[in-house]
Amino acid sequence: MSGPEKPDQQQLGNLVARAQSGDPRAFEKILTYHQRGLLRFCTSMLVVPGDAEDVLQEVYLTAWRQLSTLHAPEALGTWLYRIARHRCIDHLRKRTPQPRDLQGPESLAGDIAASDDRSGENPESNAETNAAMTDLRRFVHELPANQRECWVLKEIHDLSYADISAIVSEPIATVRGRISRARTTLAERMRPWK
Amino acid sequence: MTPSTDAPHSCTRSEDELWASLGSPPDAHELQCLTCQEQRRRLAPLAQAAQEWKTGTDPEESLLEGILGRVMHGIRTEIRRGTLFTLTVTPLGPLRISSYLLLEAIRDAVDSIEHVELRTHKIIPHADDAGPISLAVSLAMQAGQDGTEVAEETRRTIAARFAERIGMPIGTINVTVEDVFQ
Numbered sequence: 173m174s175g176p177e178k179p180d181q182q183q184l185g186n187l188v189a190r191a192q193s194g195d196p197r198a199f200e201k202i203l204t205y206h207q208r209g210l211l212r213f214c215t216s217m218l219v220v221p222g223d224a225e226d227v228l229q230e231v232y233l234t235a236w237r238q239l240s241t242l243h244a245p246e247a248l249g250t251w252l253y254r255i256a257r258h259r260c261i262d263h264l265r266k267r268t269p270q271p272r273d274l275q276g277p278e279s280l281a282g283d284i285a286a287s288d289d290r291s292g293e294n295p296e297s298n299a300e301t302n303a304a305m306t307d308l309r310r311f312v313h314e315l316p317a318n319q320r321e322c323w324v325l326k327e328i329h330d331l332s333y334a335d336i337s338a339i340v341s342e343p344i345a346t347v348r349g350r351i352s353r354a355r356t357t358l359a360e361r362m363r364p365w366k
Numbered sequence: 367m368t369p370s371t372d373a374p375h376s377c378t379r380s381e382d383e384l385w386a387s388l389g390s391p392p393d394a395h396e397l398q399c400l401t402c403q404e405q406r407r408r409l410a411p412l413a414q415a416a417q418e419w420k421t422g423t424d425p426e427e428s429l430l431e432g433i434l435g436r437v438m439h440g441i442r443t444e445i446r447r448g449t450l451f452t453l454t455v456t457p458l459g460p461l462r463i464s465s466y467l468l469l470e471a472i473r474d475a476v477d478s479i480e481h482v483e484l485r486t487h488k489i490i491p492h493a494d495d496a497g498p499i500s501l502a503v504s505l506a507m508q509a510g511q512d513g514t515e516v517a518e519e520t521r522r523t524i525a526a527r528f529a530e531r532i533g534m535p536i537g538t539i540n541v542t543v544e545d546v547f548q
Contacts, residue, residue: 186545193487200434211427215424215426225426236437348382358412359408
C-alpha cells in the first residue's frame with residue numbers, strides 16, 4: 173500500500189519520543205504513515221459504511237491518550253493495529269445486530285446464488301475485476317471475525333504471522349490456522365470467478 | 367471438500383506453500399503435479415481479487431484528511447486546557463500559562479538549531495509553584511558534533527526563546543544528548 177514515505181527507525185524513535193512528550197505535530201505525523209492502513213483495517217472489520225470513520229477517530233484518540241504505554245517505537249504499527257482491533261471489537265459488540273446491515277435487501281443466499289450464476293462467465297473487463305473484488309469484500313465480511321481480521325492483516329496489509337500474532341494476542345499457530353481456514357472458505361466462494 | 371493447509375495434498379505440498387508461490391510461474395514440481403495444478407486454478411480467482419484489493423484505493427480514503435484534522439483539533443484543544451504554570455504573581459493574583467505554550471516554545475527553539483533533533487521535553491514545576499520552572503530536554507544530534515557545545519547552544523536558544531516569547535524566568539535547563547544520527 174502506498175502512502176507517505178515512512179521514516180527510518182531512528183526518525184521514528186525521535187517522533188514517538190516527541191509525541192510522548194506532548195507534541196501534537198509529531199503525533200499527527202506518525203498517524204499520517206498509518207492512517208490508510210488503519211482505515212482499511214477498520215473498513216474490513218466493520219460492516220456498516222461510516223462506522224469505520226467513527227472507530228478510526230476513537231483509535232486516534234486512544235492512541236494519543238495511551239501513547240505513554242508504547243515502550244518500543246519499532247512496535248508502533250502493531251500497537252496501533254491492536255488498538256484498532258479492540259475498538260472494532262467493542263464497536264461490533266455494542267452494535268445491535270441488524271440483518272444484512274449494509275448489504276441492503278439481498279440475502280446471503282442471494283449473494284451466493286448471484287455469485288454462482290457467474291460461474292459460466294469469463295470476467296475480463298475492469299468492471300468484472302471490480303465486481304470480483306466487491307464479491308471478495310462481501311465474502312470477507314461474512315467470515316467469522318477472528319478469521320477475517322487475520323486474513324485481512326496477512327493478505328491485504330502484508331503483515332507477518334508474528335506481527336499478526338502480536339496484534340490479536342494469539343499464538344502464531346492459531347493465526348496460521350485461522351488464515352488457512354479463511355483462505356479455504358474464500359477460495360471456494362470465489363471459484364465462480366475462475 | 368477443499369483441502370486445508372493443515373491437510374496436505376496428495377503430493378504433500380501444502381496450500382500455504384502453493385498460495386505463497388502463486389505470484390511466480392509454476393515450478394518443475396507443479397508442472398508435473400495435477401493436484402497442484404488444480405489447486406493453483408482453485409486459488410487463482412481469490413489471489414487476483416486480493417491483489418486488486420491490496421493495490422486499489424478505498425473510496426473511504428477521501429475521508430482520511432478530515433478524520434485526522436478533526437481528531438487533531440480535539441487533541442490540541444484538550445492539551446491547551448492542560449496544566450497551568452504560574453507565570454508571575456500580580457496584585458490581582460497569579461498569572462498562569464498553559465504547559466502547551468511552554469512546550470511549544472521548547473520545540474520551536476530546538477527545531478531552530480541545526481544538526482539536532484528533539485526527542486523528549488518536559489516542564490518541571492518549582493516545588494511551591496511560585497519559583498521558576500525547570501526544563502528537561504533530550505536530543506539526538508548529528509554525528510561529528512560536540513555534545514557539550516550542542517547542549518550549551520540548546521540551553522541558550524531555549525532561554526532566549528522563553529525570554530522573547532513568554533517573559534518567564536527559567537530555573538535550570540537540563541539537556542541530555544541521548545542519541546547520535548548520521
